[in-house]
Structures are given as structure tokens and as C-alpha cells.
Amino acid sequence: MSKVNLDYLDELEAEAIHILREVAGQFEKPALLFSGGKDSITLVRLAEKAFRPGKFPFPLVHIDTGHNFEETITFRDQMIERIGEKLIVGYVQDSIDEGKVIEQTGKNASRNALQTVTLLDTIAKYGFDACIGGARRDEEKARAKERIFSVRDEFGQWDPKRQRPELWNIYNGQIHKGENVRVFPISNWTELDVWNYIKREKMELPSIYFAHERDCITRNGQLMAASPFLNMDEEDIVERKKVRFRTVGDMSCTAAVSSDATELDDIIAEISASKISERGARMDDKVSEAAMEDRKKGGYF
Numbered sequence: 001m002s003k004v005n006l007d008y009l010d011e012l013e014a015e016a017i018h019i020l021r022e023v024a025g026q027f028e029k030p031a032l033l034f035s036g037g038k039d040s041i042t043l044v045r046l047a048e049k050a051f052r053p054g055k056f057p058f059p060l061v062h063i064d065t066g067h068n069f070e071e072t073i074t075f076r077d078q079m080i081e082r083i084g085e086k087l088i089v090g091y092v093q094d095s096i097d098e099g100k101v102i103e104q105t106g107k108n109a110s111r112n113a114l115q116t117v118t119l120l121d122t123i124a125k126y127g128f129d130a131c132i133g134g135a136r137r138d139e140e141k142a143r144a145k146e147r148i149f150s151v152r153d154e155f156g157q158w159d160p161k162r163q164r165p166e167l168w169n170i171y172n173g174q175i176h177k178g179e180n181v182r183v184f185p186i187s188n189w190t191e192l193d194v195w196n197y198i199k200r201e202k203m204e205l206p207s208i209y210f211a212h213e214r215d216c217i218t219r220n221g222q223l224m225a226a227s228p229f230l231n232m233d234e235e236d237i238v239e240r241k242k243v244r245f246r247t248v249g250d251m252s253c254t255a256a257v258s259s260d261a262t263e264l265d266d267i268i269a270e271i272s273a274s275k276i277s278e279r280g281a282r283m284d285d286k287v288s289e290a291a292m293e294d295r296k297k298g299g300y301f
Contacts, residue, residue, distance in 0.1 A: 009196060009197055016189075020051075026173035030131070032056070033060075033131050034061060034062050036073065036248055040134040042134065060087045060088070062089050063092065063119050064091050065112065065114070066111065067110075067250045068250065069208055069248065072208070075204075079204075088122065094118070101118075107233070108231075110250055129175065132182075133183070135184045137187050138191065151164065152179060192268065211242055212244065213240055214256065217230070217236040218237075223257070243258055
């Protein structure tokens with residue numbers, strides 16, 4: 001990697017560390033939202049650089065749909081054991097059992113949207129006033145609208161018109177009682193930046209990010225991992241494919257891409273040539289043109 005790229009990654013890293021330290025300084029009970037994906041794993045590495053040799057000034061919070069990739073959950077548990085930090089898990093199944101959400105039915109049913117209620121309940125239960133997330137502006141047009149410190153009202157809702165200026169890297173964390181802030185330290189990173197940083201830092205990732213053979217079905221033009229969480233019928237033909245995943249989410253809405261990339265350099269080359277964003281493999285973003293923005297207004301990540 002050239003010196004120019006190294007300097008650029010250093011700049012992105014320094015900005016993210018500054019933001020994490022601002023969160024620690026401005027908020028009483030922050031948390032880091034952890035999905036087990038590459039972006040939240042990157043946030044953990046950045047938090048290590050920001051706060052070691054001390055402990056993190058916040059726990060990690062995972063909202064578990066119960067329909068996660070097994071490889072992601074295994075990686076999460078191993079990582080928590082390695083770093084020795086606190087993990088809080090909110091379970092969507094608990095929200096279903098308590099009657100707070102109704103499980104979707106039909107062929108394209110997913111628990112992904114149900115996470116919002118579980119997240120808001122977890123925030124309320126522990127009194128979190130700031131939640132750090134790994135969203136990036138290049139992922140999706142609704143996320144491109146969001147500031148680094150993004151205020152949510154007392155109902156967890158996001159108003160895209162209620163945005164605070166963030167001039168000269170000054171972040172305003174003042175909130176009223178009941179409100180909370182979502183904080184996005186890697187907003188200015190791209191997918192390629194993340195992968196270059198992963199390579200530079202020699203970070204470990206769940207194996208599903210690398211090409212492997214898996215039973216898949218083709219649904220709505222996308223390769224979906226065949227699993228008990230998909231409502232499959234006689235129209236769904238299971239085929240063995242060599243695939244990898246660009247993004248990690250609920251198995252019922254996260255599509256794979258055909259790939260032979262088994263090494264980091266292969267993935268970086270593949271992404272450099274791609275004309276489709278990683279969220280192009282998320283079925284939940286295709287419900288409508290404003291699918292992500294509508295979910296964010298309701299309290300989504």
C-alpha cells in the first residue's frame with residue numbers, strides 16, 4: 001500500500017478516534033452497537049486504539065434477531081472473550097414473546113425490521129444516551145443525510161430536517177431528557193476504506209466475508225443462503241454456489257454475491273471493480289425507494 005493511502009487511513013482513523021473520545025467525554029451512558037459485521041468490528045479496533053490500556057467506557061450491544069449467520073455469532077463470542085469487554089444482547093424473540101412485535105409471514109418474511117423495537121427497549125432499559133454505530137454515508141442515500149452526531153427524539157425517531165451543523169469537527173451532544181444520540185464515527189469512510197483498514201490492521205473477520213461454498217436459492221434475482229429462516233417452497237431450487245457476503249445481517253434479508261475472493265487483496269480488487277453498493281445485497285432496502293429512511297425515522301440503526 002502506498003504512503004498516500006497510509007496517510008489517508010491515518011486521517012480517517014484519527015477522526016474516528018476523536019469522535020469516540022468525544023462520546024466518552026460528552027455522554028453519561030454510551031453504548032457501541034455491534035452486529036458482528038466488518039464495520040462494527042472496525043469500530044471495536046478503533047475503540048481499542050482510543051481507550052487502551054483502559055477498559056472501554058461503554059458496553060457492546062448486539063440486537064439478536066435469532067436469524068443470524070452462525071459464523072457471525074461464533075465470531076462475536078470469541079471476540080468478546082478476547083477483548084474482555086461487556087456484551088449486552090437484546091433478543092427480538094423476547095419482543096415477539098411479549099407481544100410488542102408481530103412476526104412477519106409470507107415468502108419474504110424477515111425479522112430485520114423488528115429489531116427497531118428491541119433496540120429502543122434495550123436503550124430504555126439501560127438508559128443509554130448515545131449509541132455508536134458503524135453506518136457510513138456511502139452505503140445508502142438516507143444514511144448520506146445523517147450527521148455524525150444524530151439526535152433521536154424521546155420515541156427514538158429520526159427527523160432528517162432536524163440536523164445540527166458540525167463545522168470544524170465540533171460535535172454537539174446536548175440532548176433533552178428522553179432523547180438519545182446515534183453516533184457514526186466512520187461516516188466518512190467508504191467500503192473500500194474499511195477493507196484497506198482491515199488489511200492494514202490485520203483484523204480477523206467472520207468467515208462468510210470470504211468466498212466459500214454454500215447451499216443457495218435465487219430469490220428476486222438475489223442469491224440467498226438456504227436456511228430454516230427462509231420460507232421456502234417448491235419454486236425454490238437449492239444449488240451449491242461459491243459465494244461470499246459483502247454485508248452481514250439477518251439471514252432472511254441478506255443476499256450473497258458470487259465470488260472467488262478468498263484473500264483480502266482479492267476482495268479489495270473485487271470491490272474496486274464493483275458498480276453496485278454493498279447494500280445492493282440487502283433485500284430489506286428494496287421494499288421501497290425510501291425503505292431505509294422510513295426505518296430510520298422509526299428508530300432503526
